Amino acid sequence: MIISIANHKGGVAKTTLAVNVADALAREGLDVLVVDLDPQANVTALLYSAEETPGVPLEKVLDGSTSVAQAVIEQTTVDGVHLIGCSLKLANLERQLHATPFASTSLLSQKLAPVTKVYDVIILDTPPALSFLTANALAASDFVFTPLSSGSKLSLIGADDLVAFIHQAKIANPRLKFGGAVLTRHDSRKKVCRLVQEAASEYYERVLENTMPLTTDVDKGQIVNKTVLQLERDSNVSRAVVGIAREMMSITGLESKPKDSK
Numbered sequence: 417m418i419i420s421i422a423n424h425k426g427g428v429a430k431t432t433l434a435v436n437v438a439d440a441l442a443r444e445g446l447d448v449l450v451v452d453l454d455p456q457a458n459v460t461a462l463l464y465s466a467e468e469t470p471g472v473p474l475e476k477v478l479d480g481s482t483s484v485a486q487a488v489i490e491q492t493t494v495d496g497v498h499l500i501g502c503s504l505k506l507a508n509l510e511r512q513l514h515a516t517p518f519a520s521t522s523l524l525s526q527k528l529a530p531v532t533k534v535y536d537v538i539i540l541d542t543p544p545a546l547s548f549l550t551a552n553a554l555a556a557s558d559f560v561f562t563p564l565s566s567g568s569k570l571s572l573i574g575a576d577d578l579v580a581f582i583h584q585a586k587i588a589n590p591r592l593k594f595g596g597a598v599l600t601r602h603d604s605r606k607k608v609c610r611l612v613q614e615a616a617s618e619y620y621e622r623v624l625e626n627t628m629p630l631t632t633d634v635d636k637g638q639i640v641n642k643t644v645l646q647l648e649r650d651s652n653v654s655r656a657v658v659g660i661a662r663e664m665m666s667i668t669g670l671e672s673k674p675k676d677s678k
């Protein structure tokens with residue numbers, strides 16, 4: 417099962433959701449791989465190291481110089497979550513590939529094939545652009561979830577472009593389904609957040625009931641390379657992340673596994 421987290425708007429919590437949901441899914445007993453498809457390499461910095469580039473980053477898998485299995489980092493900052501990281505050089509490769517006639521949006525899907533069955537779920541964090549890399553992510557995915565930053569009316573501007581892009585991706589990849597929009601930085605006491613929540617369902621075919629609250633825990637956790645669950649299991653935001661992960665499981669048909677079944 418491959419899940420993309422995508423929205424071409426920047427800073428809507430794609431990466432935050434990818435990393436925190438990955439942790440929550442691993443705690444449900446699932447084997448999780450996160451793939452960093454954003455040349456900003458934020459997932460790589462959070463799950464691996466803010467200073468180092470992984471020895472075998474994703475760009476080397478995509479350019480054919482190494483196999484995908486060699487790129488998997490098993491020792492990440494989150495138990496049960498493996499990573500394929502990237503570096504800024506992924507941006508150069510994207511430019512080169514994009515300029516190549518017949519560059520294929522199924523490249524990532526082909527390259528991930530050997531590990532697809534090894535994991536219960538593979539989560540793809542995508543860049544803030546409707547770009548070649550995002551198209552590759554959607555072409556490889558079974559589901560796409562879209563974080564929306566609550567608290568600003570601007571969150572829904574551009575939704576039409578994203579919906580149209582996903583529609584195009586579905587033509588190339590008929591397996592792809594829209595999982596749902598996820599409200600992030602949500603504060604139900606704020607009128608603007610309630611308005612965005614109501615309006616979101618006019619733009620997207622599904623909006624998750626669980627939302628990610630506005631909290632300082634995300635930034636606090638990032639400073640010490642911890643997910644919100646690692647920071648404090650019983651906080652509001654941790655409960656919210658578990659709720660989002662479980663709702664994603666029920667939408668996608670993923671089932672939790674007892675730890676001793678491995």
Ligand SMILES: Nc1ncnc2c1ncn2[C@@H]1O[C@H](COP(=O)(O)OP(=O)(O)OP(=O)(O)O)[C@@H](O)[C@H]1O
Pocket residue numbers: 425426427428429430431432433454456458542543544600601602628629630631632634635638
């Ligand atoms: N629930 C939250 N409450 C408060 N701050 C949050 C929350 N979620 C994310 N943030 C903060 O918002 C910022 C953007 O988050 P993040 O990097 O996950 O977004 P993104 O969509 O991946 O961005 P980009 O488009 O650049 O890849 C970060 O500083 C993050 O710490």
Ligand SMILES: [Mg+2]
Pocket residue numbers: 430431432454458541542
């Ligand atoms: Mg990001």
